[in-house]
Amino acid sequence: MNTFHSTRSTTDPLTSRQAIRQGLAPDGGLYVSDALGASHVDIADIADLSYQEIAQRVLSALLPDFTTDELHECIERAYGDQWEDDAITPLKPLGDDYVLELFHGPTSAFKDVALQMLPRLMARTTSESDDPDERIMILTATSGDTGKAALAGFADVPGTAITVFYPEGKVSQVQQLQMTTQRGGNVRVCAVRGNFDDVQSAVKRIFGDRKLANALRDESHVVLSSANSINVGRLVPQVVYYFAAYAQLLRRGAISMGDGVEFIVPTGNFGNVLAGYYAKRLGLPVSHLVVASDRNNVLFDFLTSGTYNRERPFFQTTSPSMDILVSSNLERMLYYMSQGDTRLINTLMNDLSHWGAFEAPEEMMARIRSLFGCGWADENQVNDAIDRCWRDNHYVLDPHTACGYYVMNRMPRQDGVRRILLSTASPYKFPRVVNSALGLDASGDDFTCMDRLSQATGTTAPTALRSLEGAQVRFTDVVGIGGMGEFVTAAASAAV
Numbered sequence: 001m002n003t004f005h006s007t008r009s010t011t012d013p014l015t016s017r018q019a020i021r022q023g024l025a026p027d028g029g030l031y032v033s034d035a036l037g038a039s040h041v042d043i044a045d046i047a048d049l050s051y052q053e054i055a056q057r058v059l060s061a062l063l064p065d066f067t068t069d070e071l072h073e074c075i076e077r078a079y080g081d082q083w084e085d086d087a088i089t090p091l092k093p094l095g096d097d098y099v100l101e102l103f104h105g106p107t108s109a110f111k112d113v114a115l116q117m118l119p120r121l122m123a124r125t126t127s128e129s130d131d132p133d134e135r136i137m138i139l140t141a142t143s144g145d146t147g148k149a150a151l152a153g154f155a156d157v158p159g160t161a162i163t164v165f166y167p168e169g170k171v172s173q174v175q176q177l178q179m180t181t182q183r184g185g186n187v188r189v190c191a192v193r194g195n196f197d198d199v200q201s202a203v204k205r206i207f208g209d210r211k212l213a214n215a216l217r218d219e220s221h222v223v224l225s226s227a228n229s230i231n232v233g234r235l236v237p238q239v240v241y242y243f244a245a246y247a248q249l250l251r252r253g254a255i256s257m258g259d260g261v262e263f264i265v266p267t268g269n270f271g272n273v274l275a276g277y278y279a280k281r282l283g284l285p286v287s288h289l290v291v292a293s294d295r296n297n298v299l300f301d302f303l304t305s306g307t308y309n310r311e312r313p314f315f316q317t318t319s320p321s322m323d324i325l326v327s328s329n330l331e332r333m334l335y336y337m338s339q340g341d342t343r344l345i346n347t348l349m350n351d352l353s354h355w356g357a358f359e360a361p362e363e364m365m366a367r368i369r370s371l372f373g374c375g376w377a378d379e380n381q382v383n384d385a386i387d388r389c390w391r392d393n394h395y396v397l398d399p400h401t402a403c404g405y406y407v408m409n410r411m412p413r414q415d416g417v418r419r420i421l422l423s424t425a426s427p428y429k430f431p432r433v434v435n436s437a438l439g440l441d442a443s444g445d446d447f448t449c450m451d452r453l454s455q456a457t458g459t460t461a462p463t464a465l466r467s468l469e470g471a472q473v474r475f476t477d478v479v480g481i482g483g484m485g486e487f488v489t490a491a492a493s494a495a496v
């Protein structure tokens with residue numbers, strides 16, 4: 001059972017439960033298991049299974065120390081009627097290709113797939129500590145999307161609490177309302193005077209503050225944790241939708257059992273696409289994974305040149321959730337592609353932190369390139385893709401998915417291989433950008449833009465987004481950077 005260890009060392013193996021609770025390994029590495037792929041997920045009857053049944057199979061393969069009953073309970077709660085579609089991640093035709101919609105969860109973005117599950121897994125890790133009253137408090141700095149998805153995931157999950165800080169005035173109207181109207185007795189949201197980097201750095205300092213940690217533990221039985229995208233408990237739930245996509249293709253008669261399928265994946269932190277690699281290792285016939293980036297094309301440069309270089313300008317684009325220079329989950333792929341060479345991973349990651357760059361060995365790049373393709377789109381190309389997809393297919397894309405659509409349409413089609421574009425957000429999360437790409441009026445507030453988009457395209461905004469106008473705001477606190485520690489202390493004592 002103790003098969004999880006750091007990408008940078010194989011000592012002190014952990015169970016998946018411990019790996020989820022720890023998040024990041026003490027040496028800075030990410031938790032991986034060499035048992036990945038040792039046994040396959042049975043797909044013979046997958047076309048007959050529900051999303052939840054597929055999840056049960058995939059998660060029990062990846063998290064062997066959780067019992068069948070525990071996983072069943074987590075899955076029922078994570079993928080219940082908070083989803084707008086019974087298929088959870090429905091597959092729809094898109095011209096000659098398909099689109100897998102990952103955005104029907106409570107916050108209308110794909111992070112819900114992982115963040116509806118992680119809290120439930122995490123809540124089942126507490127029993128291992130000495131203190132039976134111990135609670136985990138998630139602490140997050142957000143520039144928008146992750147904060148809301150984490151709030152929705154942890155709200156009222158027993159044994160957990162969550163505090164989210166966002167930079168005052170630096171998130172969109174919809175994003176702010178999504179967070180400040182969040183329900184749940186264990187959630188706290190606070191605006192901070194500063195920019196995102198200031199807030200993020202302050203959160204890191206709070207994590208490193210031993211004195212505060214001791215006080216929280218002694219006075220409130222609270223330990224701090226993060227819902228970071230490197231947590232193995234966030235990665236594994238995403239593996240499920242690759243299998244669910246395959247099952248839906250089979251059900252439609254679009255493929256026969258065993259046919260290879262290609263996935264085009266909008267990615268930033270490499271989490272979305274890495275889950276596809278895990279699916280392949282578990283036996284899903286994945287023929288090709290295409291990494292689609294926005295103008296921050298550090299992954300494209302890496303996959304084409306073999307050099308990862310984060311010393312480059314950072315662009316704030318219309319696809320903010322893919323604006324990333326250090327793609328942290330890439331380290332897991334490098335680990336597996338080096339066949340578990342922790343010394344090599346150490347060297348590469350040291351180079352990255354000392355020089356801002358590393359160079360991967362050629363034979364490793366050859367292995368990587370045999371499975372991963374890549375492409376990217378700048379903001380004009382994103383706008384064109386949204387416009388063209390609407391005109392060709394009468395389908396409205398959000399700016400993140402549009403990066404993938406652009407890349408997909410530039411690639412030569414492999415004969416007979418079905419292509420699936422992963423769609424990561426509802427276009428109604430970004431109504432201003434989408435309207436302007438479609439040549440619609442993009443003035444007024446976000447709700448006015450949503451209504452115009454709806455009228456012009458005959459599509460409907462997700463209820464949870466449209467109903468934010470006029471929803472009751474619960475959290476109005478604003479603190480300076482220096483007041484964040486005190487806010488955490490107060491939130492922790494309220495969480496008891």
Ligand SMILES: *Cc1c(COP(=O)(O)O)cnc(C)c1O
Binds near residue numbers: 269271272273321
């Ligand atoms: C987070 C996010 C992505 C990128 O996902 P990674 O896990 O970083 O690959 C893409 N699109 C949207 C809308 C997101 O929120």
